[in-house]
Amino acid sequence: MVRALLVRGMLAGLLAGLLAALFAGLVGEPALDGGIAYEDALAAAAGEEAGVAPVSRGVQSTVGLAVGFVIYGVAVGGILALVCATAQGRLGALSARATVVVVAAVGFVAAVLVPFIKYPANPPAASADDTIGLRTGLFVVVVAVSVGLAVGATVLARRLSATLGWWNAVLAAAGGYLVLVVLVGVLLPTIAETPADFPAAVLYDFRLASLGGHLVLWTALALVFAELVDRATRPAAAALR
């Protein structure tokens, strides 16, 4: 059963990754090129010679982009499947299909949206090269803490549902998550490295495209996986009727 879910989750993730890569290629690449144009202008002004890139821009913006998104999609799809395997039958009266959608929605908020609000995506040349260690560490911390709190909130909602009912239990747990995650966001250091003359429109477009790509990926993943799970469980469900 777990194996069946895992295979379907990774398959849905593959499809979702391809779809999101298509979106990112069409919507995100122009903004990404804007960042590279700024980088090139800085290098030219400093009189630096352009070095030989190990991977050409043509490959980076097409095959490389797609491979990156597909690997991310497959990995997230597999993790979603494992979480759904644990959650199904344990979240009140939710069907297997509804469990997928709920888990994916919580996952998107906790693993993508909340970390994005604290440490948003940056186009090339909008960050300082030598702070990569600090930025990577803080990003991992905010993702881990946010996901950990979301898991805690879900377990809490399940416990409270026996006495408060699901509606109030979810409200209380979500409220608790929100308060704690805002507190963590306030306590973690702010990163403000964008050069003063970095084009604002490029930064805005890039961040919007990045969040949009994630939204496409997670929505497609949830809906495709939900459908696959529903089909896999339908014979058993039909026998109950």
Added chain:
Amino acid sequence: MSQAAAEPRPVAIPAPIPLREIAPWALFAGVVLLALLYLVGMDQGATSVFSGEVLHEFVHDGRHLLGFPCH
């Protein structure tokens, strides 16, 4: 079961999968999947398992657009 001709279709609540059945999958697949995320999002950046910069450069655009910290 019940004669549910005119009633709304009942929702089938799946049976919980025992945690001890999930644990080995969660451990092994979980490690592999997190390693994939690490490779696409972080390797050859702040930390390097594989030396060089070809992996970083190949997934460069995806890394930026997926929101992972990069240059």
